[in-house]
Amino acid sequence: MAAPIPQIKQFLYSHYLLGGLRQSLGVLLPVIILGRFFGHYDLGVIASMGATCVAIIDQPGGPRRYRNNEMLGGIILGTFTVAITGLASASPVLILLCVPLLCFIYSMLSVFGRRGGLIGFACLLLMTLTMRFPMQPQDILLHTLYSLGGGLSYYLFSRLFRKLFWFREERQTLAVALSATAEYIATRSEFYNSDTNLDECYRKLIKIQADMTDKHQAARDMVLRELPTGSGRGDKHKQALLTVYLNMVSVLDSLVATYTDYTLLRRQMGNTDFMFFAHDGLYKLSIDVGNIAMNVARSLHTRRRASVKAEIRAMEYELEQHRNQGMPTNDPETYALLVQILRRLRNVNRIVEHMANNTRRASQNMPVDQYMSKSLSRFLSREDIRLGMLTSNLRLQSTHCRYALRVTVAVLCALGLGALSTHFHDKLGLISALTVHSYWIILTILVIMKPGFATTRQRNGWRLAGTVIGCTGAFLLFKLTDSGEVYLGIMLLAYLLGNSLVQLNYMLSALFNTIFVILSFQFLSTGGTFIIGERLVDTLIGCGIAMAASYLLPSWEANSLDALAKQALVANRDYLHTGLEFARLSRAHSQARLQASHADSSEQAQAELAQLEAALMEADTSWQLSNKNVHIAFSNFAAAFYRMMDEPVGRQRNVSLLNNLLIQNHVLASQISAAVPLLATLQEVPPGIGQSLDAIQTLLTIEDASAPGSIETEGELALLAYPIRQMVKAAQLIRQDMRGLEYSVGPQLPPKEAQERGLAA
Template sequence: MIARIPQLQRFLYSHYFFGGLRQAIGVLLPALILMGVFQMYSVGMIAAIGAACVAIIDQPGGPRRYGTNGMLAAILLGSATAAVTGLASSHSLLIWLVVPCLCFLFSMFTVFGKQGGLLGFACLLIMTLTMRVPLDPHEVLQHTVYSFLGGVFYFVFSFAAHRLLWHREELQALSVALFATADYMAARSRFYDVNSDLDESYRLLIHAQSAMTDKHQAARDTVLRELPKGRGRADRLRTASLNIFIDMVALLDSLVATHTDYATLRRTLPNSDVLIFSRDALRKLSINVSAIAFNVARNRHVKERNSVKAELRAIEYELEKYREGGLADGDPEVYALLVQVLRRLRNATRLVDRMAGHLSGSGNTELVDMRLDKSLDRFLSRKTWRLGMLTSNLRMDSSHFRYASRVAIAALLAMTLSAALSHTPILGSMGSGLSAHSYWIVLTVLVVMKPGFALTRQRNGWRLVGTLIGCALALVLFNVTHSPDVYLAVLVVTCVLGYSLIQVNFMAAAIFNTLFVLLVFHFLSPTTNAVIGERLVDTFIGCGLALLCSYILPWWEHGFMASLARAARKSNQAFLKTGLRYAELTRAQAAAHAARNSQPQRETQGDGATVEPAAIEGLDTQQHEAEVRWRVARKNMHIAFGNFAAAFYRMMDEPIKRQNNVPELNNLLIQNHVLASQITSAIPILAGLDHVPEGIRKSLEAVELYLDDKDADPPASIETEGELAALAYPLRQMVKAAQLIRQEMRGLETAGSGS
């Protein structure tokens, strides 16, 4: 039996480790060459700093055009920042004005999203490392040029690495998304375990879905950035990756569409073997997807998989027993629900097997869904940077303005405290060390402070613990060996791991970054270990200042929650409308093709009604366009829900008195998830009907009215004959969820206006 892939193996084959290795080589190489070959220690350090700032932008995942533009912007803005900071560093008063102003300006870059925040932090990092020593005016130009050349070197190196290793990047981004999908499947399997708590299972599921949404978007931006155009080897590789991605998204759709009232299911069938078999089947499929992800990362074929045939056959047997026992007649909706679970498990099994088949090396170069070939670029992230986005947020009610103000104030306080400590006689000999490395306090503040209070507090703890462990490890290393070769090897390893873990485990990244920095200073000044104590003290001071300044002009998460809830409702509304349009055109297309196929018989019988081929072709085009729009709306729905869920759980990490409207928001979170799941389930069924019965049509209209915040009168009963029984449960859940969303949103708006 295939076992789960250990986390360490997942990390070592991920694009996080691969990206960290690329970043470390690009940063260390100019320094090692200049220092080791030409003995130019100061120049090598400056060039490495310039390269390190550009490396911050070069994060794993995402469209290359954004990474390329971001790195170019980092080179230009970073060089300008180095020049301004260098000129101000020799003026004791001017530096006190320049540093807070630059902190405010570059912290405002968060208005441009994640990429803007990284660019702003890169510029702040080069500012902080430039202010560590005062520069004479004639040295500023040299410093700026060396920093610029270091950044250019990293850009050229990274561009070449991306061009040569593009397929490896695609596979690793896809692998991370597949692992996240497997984790999501494992979280869903808990709902079929009668011994697991439903509320806890729901929290784990939403966390897993939020993490999975980000990784799916990263894979989408990587895999879809260049589509196959011909029959060459590169196009065959792109097609294989694209096929796995398409099936992965289809698998997710199948899973999302299986949302069930698990409490009712457990209450109706408390000792049912169907639940056990469903749980085991999902867990096995989760392990299979993990194995596929691991083999995708290694670019190897799948040789062995867990079989779920036994579980599927056991579920079939149990359903037959229930049917014979009268469940299909006595409680048709529950029976139809169980049948749907079986069908979707079969569908998931088929998709997982097909994904494994893409890795079999069969050489198939055809897309599994040819209709998507020309429309996949619509699923890529779109980012627009405008100066107006910056200027329009220069107001007190902007969270970005408040965050930038906090960072500027914290940096000013850090400089003030550093100056005060360096002139305190009681510190004795340690005072000179604190003065020499006082920029560490500013750097700690910039690293730890985030727009949200919860993230800042989290990073505070992780940074403190990581620094403490890193200092302890450095002290042990310096006392165990004095070999420069060992120090150099450890320095390279810690640099790679520090870059690799920054998005995975911030505390572990802080450990390795601390050890890396201490090794760098040990090479520059090997006579003393006092730098370890200085690093520890400065980190504690910086973390304390960051936490204290988090209470200055705070912007708590509850201030965003209403807008995020509205965005989630709006995305579900668009998901439903585009889905209904897709189902309508699919029914019209099927009717047109049926009429076309029966046309020769009508012509023989003298019936003059005909269906023009051009009309059918136009209908096919409209149907395809509607399907693409529905899929894009589904992607947007997942992103909006993930943003809402992430913000809600961040709010729950804030002080209790700042946690407003928790019951309403929690219910909104659940009901939006329920609604999205049932829309995913209902639309394909609606698309397969010949016509929509009156009761079902009125129920759908009621859902739309509720989402429009209007009164509605859903029918008391709907049609359940034949295949319509499979539609009854999703529709009732949709009506109920939409009604509760309207109710909770009204309560949220009332509470917001009251406060």
Template structure:
């Protein structure tokens, strides 16, 4: 996160800041009321802890229904955890059994995805903070009830806030997706700059595409949960406006990813041409337009501000005219066709961005058949499944979730042991008696840092250490200034808001503000004692060391999941191709029956779009795991070149499928060469022997299909070769004659020789 003015504006109008403000307010209100109105400071702290437990499930940008269900589950499980921990704390033997057991059980909830992980962490947080003060059996009921009331207050408060501010939340989720789309367009624009490194830029493109996919899914879950009902109410008009923008945004995404341009060939053949610069400048302007639109959506403004790209389009048309006069269509027809394709794409994107700007000011009329449209759109939503079998099926040593739960339980046990050991060290008891009995803070540090993946745990370890160190330094400075208590309270509230807001944006800054917040809380609980700063720092250092050390216990390396993710991605791309061909077939039959708008082509198109969404998600899962593996120790990485090539070829394949299917749907049939190309792609993805066509027809409307079809064959053939190479590396070698090395990085292989066309290499060195 940079601190330029546009980025700050983007942050303060985002759902991250809005959600952080909502969470901080809901957590601090019970504490302020009980402390200032009733004078019960300890009760206010307990109620705030109960509210904080529920607030963890109130993530910004998530669907409201699942958020409320998760908060209710956190309220019930958190209260039960408080009671169990409070009762067990009176018995030394029992508490040493209960804490690791709870850590294991709640860490296993990661099998249910992000929501399950948040629920487990919320329960572990309230368990840890309950250990802060020893409770008698008589106090346990009061402590549990106070915590429950604090959590219940937050649940009611959040439900009311969601109901009142639903449109604002949907706007901000849509704005985040638009900003991610603008970042993706800007990254694509850099490919046309000959001074930019293709490999480095491709890595950035993959990361931005993964972030964009996640942001689009979050916006989809928000916007499509409550669709227009066809009434004339203000709420329906607002929903219709957001739905129009979302549909436009998805159309823009389709235009961006529905092709795979050969940037290396463009740079090689046109190193001194201004055509590439005109495309770059046009796309940068379009990115700025989408960013401006995203900011207006977040601010609830309807001003239509845009940068015109007419000059760049006219200049690009002139460059193409010059190239035509120089005989490029005759000398290099594929290069000329590629440039024409780029020009058409920029025009299409420009039209779509202008359409989005128009819809942000004047929403389109509602659709005539909303019930059918709503049923179709509902199928794109994410469904959360909580099945007990999913938990029990992972109770074995090979499960990554089980191994993670064991690691957390062992780390918590070691944290308790270190805390107990500090009580017997004379130096510690002499220099700082307050350090004794702080094992709960060490446990909390371990729980915050430890994640299922080794790379993320190590990364968070560094961020947490830096954030805690800076936060402690700032706290000492604030305490040295001896400010007015009211000012300290305002700083505490600001730190709480920023700590919640930045946790998904910049973890180090979030750790700084959270450290400041906690130290200011202890400053109010124990006025005049600055030793708490050193104690928190020492506890955090111990917790970081334990968390990193325990990460090597039954580790779950990303390399163990990449094979399955690669197969899932191949399956998704195959389903994407087949569903697209089903859509083409249904469209042709409907056109022959003079019913182009029939139910069957609409259903097949919806199925194809669902498969396209699944491809984006599968690709994001694979690339995220690949980059996490690259952050792990080198000796724990394997098959890096093969996975890298698979990532490149799957990206190219999905782009070309998205480009070919709509063009095929416009034709009444395809000639033999095109049919063989599609069949060969299907065979390669199905891991069957394939026979690519020797010639792909280029007459008339078929000319635009030749290049993407060749790229589809090349990509699918390379995917098959690399997947076979993975299988061979995983299985013992079989005796036999030497074979050609599969997927060695050069795409000019068997498919090119059989097609007999000039080669266009797919980028593999990213």
């Protein structure tokens, strides 16, 4: 299956390339100004080191205000780091004390999340570059001031860059989320292809959904913090972004609510034309959403090229044929599923059509005021920063403390290796010459090592592959030409691509960064191809130390998966609770509005209607917030599960149980999304459905409950019966799997239940 958007085209119009361009220009600017115009290339390099620290923090995506504060914090900490490291650089003993201490402290900043980890890594990078050579006391102040100036220059440049390219990054952040949505739609279309493996489809869908959730959160933070005010600069652009974002969320909600028992559907429908048209319709919609993503990034209007009208009409014809053959009577459950699939495809097509029409300019009659409510602030991600988070993790049980200790030990090993290489310089000869730059070994360790074992091993492989390919490319370049102009052009292009790809493809980023560093040294010295061997050997040593240290006090993903499974369960339980409350208030509001519409309605009835409207709006917001929390909890659970699958087999635990929990939590959330809107349209909840909902809520508290043997399926209730049955089934399986997790770390399952679950010896 081809991707809805070619990856190269997607990259060229993404905020990753724009962010890489901003970082590259901001870092190289001090060298260009101080070197080209004043002849002080050495001072320009020092200033660029300070700018590099801030550029690492200035990653694409995320709230602009938070990023400004983070860059300022990085400048302060980076300046302190340069001063301390400079003072210690003249004494090997002080370096041996200072560097490991800074490594531990800055690695502990990972407790503050991804942004804290970036600030810590940026400061460690400055430390590593500062310790390259010993400095005299009179040089330390000048070095620190130029590093500070470089950091401030990048900060000001970044602010100016965003002013000049206003809303460009916002549009491209939203475009990245739309591209992820297009890939998600294309993956869902494969469920209607009977030739594909259903388990493989689920695995791929869960991975894509976890990645998509992060990109949706970045777009949410960007758009909801840039809401139109009604009279401000750029309100038309803000309205367009808000319209597209809300439509994107509606598309996702509609698709999530179309979950069905694909095993049953494939068994009943097989390779019928209905399945074929459903597959093609969804895939065409993914192409449409991909085109919209590209046009959002380029600020262009979208003209839809792919149309699903033919598929919808063909599905309507197929459904009519099944109706004439008596399927509503003979197989009402399958017929209700087919009706639901058709309705959802129509709905998604309508939303995509509206999104395409408002790609560049939103409709003028868009109700802006309803989106200015303070309740929307609850949808924004917030990073809690408290000193207590740092001190409470200073214990061996903390994964962050273990990670900091691993980094510290690895850096100590690198320092020891460098000291031995210097001490035995005469005996080691070439080996000593190749490892003379121990700071590169330390830098490799800091880049590779991450809190998770699987991530460290993965980055280790990518770093090695990228370095080897980059060294090979640089070697061939040196053999083909000795033109300085060619070297300079390739060096600048490599630096741009290295910065742009760091979040997308780490191996390619390492490849281009290796070429940039080798060409930089070619300008600074005449080492020739010897520099290539030096970089390669240092990287190999750094990778080896990092991989060996990752086995020290490791934090295996299996240890956190039980807690993440519980969080996913709690998120689904809250999602159901808030959804049922929303449905209850919707029914009450409909009745109150009907009473208030009578000519003889009292003022009390009008007041009750107003109160119900306010309560309904709050309930709707709470339900949508719970929906967001379900996606985040599921994404965290899925990401940790697949990281565990990349760890050694001996460290994997309860793979079957956890995989079933992933699928059933996905099923449950999907069916809640499908059932709640239907419940909201009823005048009253039938007894059988009400008892089933009570049983589901009880099961989600990991208590036994029995659902009624039959539920109402008359008329439109047939559409509701299927998601209710699926919710009961999913809740029962989740309860069993959660009990299985409890017994796996405690008492064994009773023999009878173990035999039923296939877990008996």
